[in-house]
Amino acid sequence: MRIAVLSGKGGTGKTLVSVNLAAVAGPSTYVDCDIEEPNGHLFFKPVDVEAEQITVKIPVVDHQLCNGCRKCVEFCNFNSLAYINRKLIVFEDICHSCGGCVLVCPEKALTEKEKAIGTVQAGRSGDVQVYSGIMQTGEASGIPIIDRLLEKADNSSQLTVIDCPPGSACSVMESIKDADYCILVTEPTLFGVHNLNLVYELVQLFNKPFGAVLNKCIEGESPDKQFCLDHKINIIGEIAFDQELGELTSNGMIASRENDKYRQIFASILESVKKEVSHETIAHS
């Protein structure tokens, strides 16, 4: 079973929920798809870490063979090629590595080279397999890193928690596409609710079963809870605004490994998800 944890707004508690769910799940897999700023490893402190370099293919021009027909320039949907002063220029940073320019070149003047964009690291923390994707600073897209991460994590049939990037863009879609269930983590701020609405639309678009975990719950008015009630979103857990939890987390500790009170909160969320997913399976079989 694959559980994706997303939130729209950053700092809502995706990593808190993801790390603790994986920690209480017994043998499990944690995948950090927040490749721009992965931080799950700060909590798990994995050992026996192995890193794999992730590369993409970028076109290289043989200026002797290029006759300036511009077929590649016209083909590229991302405008990463320009033909100036009888010379083809490649803008590597905006190339999406589709390989189309190489295919359309009638002179075979274009070939491809490998360009490193980041790494995938795999390690172990207790009975949790920890995978983290790390994109190199300055790279525009880390989709190939997320692809490889999820491919590697797929080796295990055990429960997998996918810690998604913030937002609702391509990298989030890539992270949730094979998930069996999505957890939307919320916080009681208007900004949080605005971005919650974006991921709420996204999981519906992807036709994923989902529920909400309300984080930093406070007394009184709570715009995120109201949003869930208004949209009939199933609330599968509530985590109180709690100084002790904040301190443990700030110190890089996994709260559910430190204190039974927290272990129970996350174990209960996990049970709710498992129940939801088994209902889904029955409903769809």
Add this chain to the structure above:
Amino acid sequence: MKIAIPVDDQQMETNVSMSFGRAPYFLIYDVDTKESLFIDNVAKTSTGGAGIKAAQMVVDNQANILITPRLGQNAGDVLLAADIQVFKSIGVSVRENIDEYLAGNLSELEEIHAGFHGHGGHGGY
């Protein structure tokens, strides 16, 4: 000599467009013949790299200089490779900018990403 300017509309009384890559049109003004040609900016709806495509158009229309309020790094690289000088527009009037350029009152655009300046030999900062 030809001047390229990103513009909002296809007439001489229009304004300089606030965007280069996403400008609706480009004016190619021939200083010698005083002819003005308005071209549709095919790059304006690009999903990405609009600046590069727009700069390619400016180059293909044999412009010698560009007057624009701003320019990105990639477009700057294309224009640099084509030896097109870039000047910063003042105010919004297209006519005024042409006149000011001809009077020598426009200064070169300095706000492009730092990488551009190093090549130009007139690094500003």
